[in-house]
Amino acid sequence: MAEPESATVDLEIIVQGAQEGKKLELRLWLRMLSTTKLISQEIRRRLRNEFGATLPQFDLMAQLYREREGLRLGELSKRTMVTNGNVTGLVERLEADGLVLRVTPDGDRRVTVAKLTAKGETSFSAMAAAHEGWLRDMMADVDPAVVSELWRDIGAVKSSVSNHLSGADFD
Template sequence: MGVAEGEPAGRDQADGRKLELRVWLRMLATTKLISQEIRRRLRTEFGATLPQFDLLAQLDREPDGLRLGEISKRTMVTNGNITGLVGRLEADGLISTETPGDDRRVTVARLTEAGRTAFAEMARVHESWLRELMADVDPKTCATLVGSIDQLQRSARNHLSEEE
């Protein structure tokens, strides 16, 4: 979890047994490092949190809005906590909610015009932060990473506790 691994770099290939652990520890540390920086900047520049940004990003690509349960799945935030997140964003005027159809249990959230405008700017700046933070990464490495991480994500999904 921590940054320092405290082990020589040369034996990465040799010691295959703990390779998964090494990948995970590095990934966790790196993600923590970057996400702390991104969270800090989101807060100071936009007064937003990462889960809020994530939620807005999901709605931004769905002009018709999303049901709260679907938002919960996509953001990996539990239903009960979506209620609070949506409440805060609605209070800020960035999203609105409605019950669109006949099923009165359903709530759909979507971006307001103000929310769409605000998110566009946030996304633009956010992307530039990532380019900046990853400036020293070889583009080929970058391209490889996308696929490798996808593979990792699929594997993890397949082996979560007892489902599907």
């Protein structure tokens, strides 16, 4: 908790925004992480209580909702940032619930395409509407201009991180 005291006082404060102590990036990261956890947990709780769904299922269905013809599992994996092995089980459970359908196209039998059923589309659009409202509620006290700034600046963070990954990987 305690910051190391500096013997020389004034100079540091002048030099490029050295707010209070270093580790700015670390502090930002910790705050991002805790805030994201907080929001995730709230959304999870509401999805569960009001729709009996889970957040990963919601995310996966959101991708399929945008692509009505369906998506290959590998593509789903990239878009949801979920590992391939994980997508398999996720789709299995959604299929068991009648929300998603799995098809192997004639052209290439390596591939499995998942797409929403009619029931899945109905179910998702109800959740999506509620989901959007929850977020507006939760962020109600934040100035819309700040929301916009955050959106832009977090984009810069995301971009920087993407360029400094250890496993070569980018857009």
